Amino acid sequence: MAELDRPGGSPAVPDDWTYAPAPESRDIVRLRERYGLFVGGEWIEAKETYETISPASEEPLAVIGQASAADVDSAVTAARSAFANGWSSLPGSERAKYLFRIARILQERAREFAVLESMNGGKPIKESRDVDLPLAAAHFFYYAGWADKLEYAFPNRRPRPIGVAGQIIPWNFPLLMLAWKIAPALACGNTVVLKPAETTPLTALLFCDVLRQAELPAGVVNIVTGDGRTGAALVEHEGVDKIAFTGSTEVGKAIQRRLAGTGTKLTLELGGKAANIVFDDCALDQAVEGIVNGIYFNQGHVCCAGSRLLAQESIYEPLVDKLKRRLETLRVGDPLDKNTDVGAINSAMQLERIRELVESGREEGAEIYQPPCRLPEKGYWFAPTVFTNVAQSYRIAQEEIFGPVLSVLTFRTPEEAIEKANNTPYGLSAGVWTEKGSRILWMAQRLRAGVVWANTFNRFDPSSPFGGYKESGFGREGGLHGLEPYLRFDE
């Protein structure tokens, strides 16, 4: 075995080894210099524009339109006429064909979309490639299957489309949130005006090309880019029959106030502060992986992130030790590198918010741990962070940080775990780690959270409904439940 003989007796495995760079090529993405608004199947120019950048390098990527109230009005008019002129009366089996086509095209162009998503949003390519894109396509496949079966989904209730849906989405899962919104709306026979988040418009704009390839009739889907002003214009437009919003609790509340008494249907998917509850009988190494996935996935920009770790006192020390050791192996850096685990923070504004909350954690008396890691000089970055010695009253235990920051608390009994887990204005998700099935069920019944994961975390499937309690919002997306907000049942 000559190849195992090493000159100078150097060890077969070096004791300090690092990953060589493994960047995914950007060549597959063809950016235009500027993008207009996609209205009635055509590109129209917006008067006002802004630049969208890469958060990993601060490099400008393209010039984007800031849609005015008049542009939003054109988009709603286009959606209204597409609704009246054929789309809403098309047989479900025909609508399904378009959705199946969109799903297949997304699969075919998955690499292009994944690279663009990572360039514009900062998330690691392995996540956009292995999570965002497959799930977005799966959503279209799933709702394509329902389009001609609505009468079976709601027997004896005569389901009918509601009209024009106004949809406002955030920057943490740009294409996936677009899929969550558009797929059920079209399956039910509605038309759409969608507004992507201002920092991440590019995959939504590339999606317009998918619509063209799928030959979706003009005006069925309209995309208007811009910031909160564009969103507000969409909410205020009287021609919109339903608003679906995913974003901050603050804006969600403002939208709810604005629409109160108007008859416009509304679903809100807002913030969270999920408890990830670890019992002493769990498989500890598996739980550590679940905790890491729960809070460092997508830089912690996840509404259902497991941002509060509740550790049973009897395993607190080994758990925190293992967790800290695991954090040392996380690779932070270039989102387009295939080995990157934690990418760039989405925007300067979000980085500022994370820094401010982390500072409050230090000041209130929590103990901070960050593994040694070198952050790139340009762009927006934040090292994976764990806070121990956290009291329930601290801001880092109460407020959504939306960054790679975990707060560790402890409990002794299942009752105490429930009390602490539910001690939050939010109620989106929770995790339970234990060997005992009976305990999982006991906990799941008592947790005030829309989703409860057992011995796993951050798992999604289009057939499984998702949504919150309390200040996390109302309405469900995904599954059979996700059809209901896009239908009316009157005679």
Ligand code: NAI
């Ligand atoms: P945001 O709620 O302001 O933005 C979400 C979307 O709403 C974007 O498309 C934005 O342009 C739009 N929007 C903003 N103001 C609006 C208005 N008045 N009317 C209609 N649409 C409007 O969230 P932001 O400022 O980007 O992030 C702030 C915090 O919100 C984050 O730190 C995080 O805690 C939370 N957040 C939660 C999300 C979730 O998935 N639940 C997603 C994004 C943010």
Ligand code: MG
């Ligand atoms: Mg905002």
